[in-house]
Amino acid sequence: MKVFILENAFWNLLLSSVEVYPKECLGLLIGSSDKSRIVVHHAVVFQTAERFTRGVHFPRNHIHQGVLCFLEECLTHLKIVGDFHSHTKEADYRPSEEDQEGMDEDQVYVIVQIYKKKKNLPWRYNRQKTLLAGTTRDFYFKIGAWHKRLPAESFKLAQIICPFAAGFRSEKR
Template sequence: MRKLRRNLTLSERALIDIITSSIEVYKKETFGLLLGEKHKKHYMIYDVLNFQTAKRSYEWVNVPTMRINRANYVLSHLTDLKVVGDFHSHPDGPARLSGLDKKDTKNSGLTLTVLVVINKIKRKVHGWMIKENNLVGTIGNRYHVKIMAYEYDKKQDKFYQIKIVCSCLKKMNKLKIPKKS
């Protein structure tokens, strides 16, 4: 029987942080850590930690394990949350993990990595929704956002795409947006 994969549940706050930081630095890549809990059936992400000083380039970002360990050390003295994954963006794609991304995740010791793909658009395409496991949506008529989650299976040494869940999408679709913004 095929093993049931975990879901990724994002809190509203985590989702907004991920999207904002990815667009803020467009067309550069952003990088951050996902804080929350790893359960048997899902990852629960409450918060994110952005790495302002991460070495950013158009092609890759990297934060060594040492920084993850340090973040975990600090967090353990402040909260119950732990670093359970990381995220980074691909401005204008591609909508898949690169070889280097996979290598970085393996080296980090984390089993969850999230990819945010940002593309410029000329008009709104659709609202916020889960489409083929990915969380997709648009920011006004300017950006298309696609969030993809992957779980690294250490035993099989393989990456699996997992489904994203977020209860705040309906709310985001109902927002009344001021004309001038």
């Protein structure tokens, strides 16, 4: 599975995570998909989510239904392809057990790990191209996209393709 993250969605993933730090943000991923790839066009934050430093609570079904109706009416070429949320602890880029209970097959779940950076790092992929990490002025980010095809499988990292992010450097001050 390959997950393409378009520029607009990439920025929203970072901004939404920074906005509520050190609490966690949560939102929907809107885009298109076929059997081998998912293209994320938009990352739309849930404004009704209640944010806590460990976890986010939100009326998922209610929000999904509202967004589904909106997409059917206004953006017929796009659909909900998954969720995203942030994790604000170091070494915590994997979905928790609680996260996995709310995750379905054939959707993608992006986790944005964010915490205060210790040094500057240029944006780049890991060797398997399944994690995308780098820094801005204040923060270190690590982005992973989790998915599974069958209910009995465990969640795995998908390959991320985000040409805009790779090589991106923030201005140093």
